Amino acid sequence: MRFLISLPLTTNLIKRLDVSEDKLYILGIESSCDDTAASVFQNDQILSNIVAGQLIHKEYGGVVPELASRAHQQNIIPVVDAAIKKAGISREQLSLIAFTRGPGLIGSLLVGTSFSKALALSLNIPLIEVNHMHAHVLAHFIGDETGAKRPHFPFLCLTVSGGHTQILLVKDYLKMEIIGETLDDAAGEAFDKAAKIIGLPYPGGPLIDRLAQEGNPHAFPFPHPHVPDLNFSFSGLKTSFLYFTNDQQKQDPHFIEKNKADLAASIQKTIVDILISKLKQASAQTGIKEIALAGGVSANSVLRQVLVSEAKKNGWNTYIPKLEYCTDNAAMIAITGYYKFLKGEFSNQTITASARYTL
Ligand code: KG4
Ligand code: ZN
Numbered sequence: 001m002r003f004l005i006s007l008p009l010t011t012n013l014i015k016r017l018d019v020s021e022d023k024l025y026i027l028g029i030e031s032s033c034d035d036t037a038a039s040v041f042q043n044d045q046i047l048s049n050i051v052a053g054q055l056i057h058k059e060y061g062g063v064v065p066e067l068a069s070r071a072h073q074q075n076i077i078p079v080v081d082a083a084i085k086k087a088g089i090s091r092e093q094l095s096l097i098a099f100t101r102g103p104g105l106i107g108s109l110l111v112g113t114s115f116s117k118a119l120a121l122s123l124n125i126p127l128i129e130v131n132h133m134h135a136h137v138l139a140h141f142i143g144d145e146t147g148a149k150r151p152h153f154p155f156l157c158l159t160v161s162g163g164h165t166q167i168l169l170v171k172d173y174l175k176m177e178i179i180g181e182t183l184d185d186a187a188g189e190a191f192d193k194a195a196k197i198i199g200l201p202y203p204g205g206p207l208i209d210r211l212a213q214e215g216n217p218h219a220f221p222f223p224h225p226h227v228p229d230l231n232f233s234f235s236g237l238k239t240s241f242l243y244f245t246n247d248q249q250k251q252d253p254h255f256i257e258k259n260k261a262d263l264a265a266s267i268q269k270t271i272v273d274i275l276i277s278k279l280k281q282a283s284a285q286t287g288i289k290e291i292a293l294a295g296g297v298s299a300n301s302v303l304r305q306v307l308v309s310e311a312k313k314n315g316w317n318t319y320i321p322k323l324e325y326c327t328d329n330a331a332m333i334a335i336t337g338y339y340k341f342l343k344g345e346f347s348n349q350t351i352t353a354s355a356r357y358t359l
């Protein structure tokens with residue numbers, strides 16, 4: 001296929017992009033939170049997927065926005081360089097740049113947005129803004145060597161990470177609707193905050209997962225919040241976990257140390273049960289049995305196990321991308337850029353980052 005498209009470079013400067021599909025190299029750039037990432041996509045393939053995490057936040061127990069934006073500024077050039085090199089192309093071969101416009105931390109987004117605008121201008125190639133949440137969903141369409149199945153439209157996607165908890169009704173590549181979301185903390189945040197309470201470093205989600213393997217998930221039952229519709233709330237759970245451990249420590253100062261694995265398993269079970277029960281409700285309400293997971297929390301082993309058993313019970317087809325495409329990455333930004341490119345959805349040089357960019 002050959003594309004011949006007129007593109008807005010600035011509000012009054014138009015460029016004609018004339019490129020065949022096998023020469024269409026899309027650079028994706030992601031910087032919404034604490035990962036600086038770049039990826040090159042070409043002909044339905046990810047040629048490179050580079051992510052630089054930021055260890056600096058570990059000692060603070062969570063992402064410090066000021067430090068995140070500084071680290072992005074340090075990392076962005078080496079990360080983009082590495083992605084282009086790994087893809088085996090030169091910078092001049094890039095056809096367009098897709099970047100995360102939002103939602104996310106404004107300082108972090110500004111680094112990726114400004115860098116993308118400057119690079120696009122210097123190479124005289126077009127820009128495509130991408131919504132980070134949209135990209136988590138389209139990560140399911142990244143082809144991989146395992147030939148994993150891709151979901152069929154319409155499908156439900158539960159996106160769960162440190163920053164987001166949403167259920168989306170996905171009608172097409174560019175048509176999706178949020179049908180449920182958290183009213184306060186995200187599920188990953190609940191994992192991380194619970195982990196902090198029991199003395200685990202940030203990000204505590206994977207550590208809770210590991211520790212919970214030795215614990216009893218029924219040891220300490222925590223109440224489920226009563227949230228209407230398909231929405232979620234996790235801040236009350238964090239508070240009851242904190243009050244419970246504080247009360248127990250008054251009687252036994254070593255309570256946490258003695259019960260760490262049981263606490264991890266119990267809080268994990270509660271979070272997973274809340275997520276799955278809303279997913280079941282969403283499936284029953286919409287009649288959709290194509291169920292996808294996205295975001296860093298989809299790495300959770302119990303969430304995956306429960307999803308598999310619910311799939312058997314309810315006749316669901318389930319989809320979870322490879323872990324590297326579940327956590328924040330730029331391959332998902334590049335592929336979203338590709339689908340927007342096919343529909344002619346370009347941005348121009350007046351674009352600005354948007355912390356609360358909605359779908
Ligand atoms: O998607 P992601 O890499 O970045 C965000 O956009 O937040 O997700 C990171 C979140 C963190 O809260 C982390 O603790 C959580 O995902 N996470 C997990 C697991 N692996 C990562 N939570 C529970 N179990 C895991 N195995
Ligand atoms: Zn994310």
